[in-house]
Amino acid sequence: MMFMRILMDELNNYFLPYCKILDRFKRLNIKTKYGEEITHKDLRKAVSVMLKKYQHVSREVRKF
Numbered sequence: 001m002m003f004m005r006i007l008m009d010e011l012n013n014y015f016l017p018y019c020k021i022l023d024r025f026k027r028l029n030i031k032t033k034y035g036e037e038i039t040h041k042d043l044r045k046a047v048s049v050m051l052k053k054y055q056h057v058s059r060e061v062r063k064f
Contacts (some may be wrong), residue, residue: 018043 012020018040025031026037032038 016024021043022040026029030038032042
């Protein structure tokens, strides 16, 4: 049982559902640059932008 708890804690360091991420943002009082609460839509947009940037960077690295 303890092993499962440790495993879940470790997985949560890398993979969290959006609702848990939003919960953490709320508890830490993290807001948008306009001072509004971060929404599910904001988080999804941020993730898609990061994925596009990462894919672009990884293609650039593979060229060398």
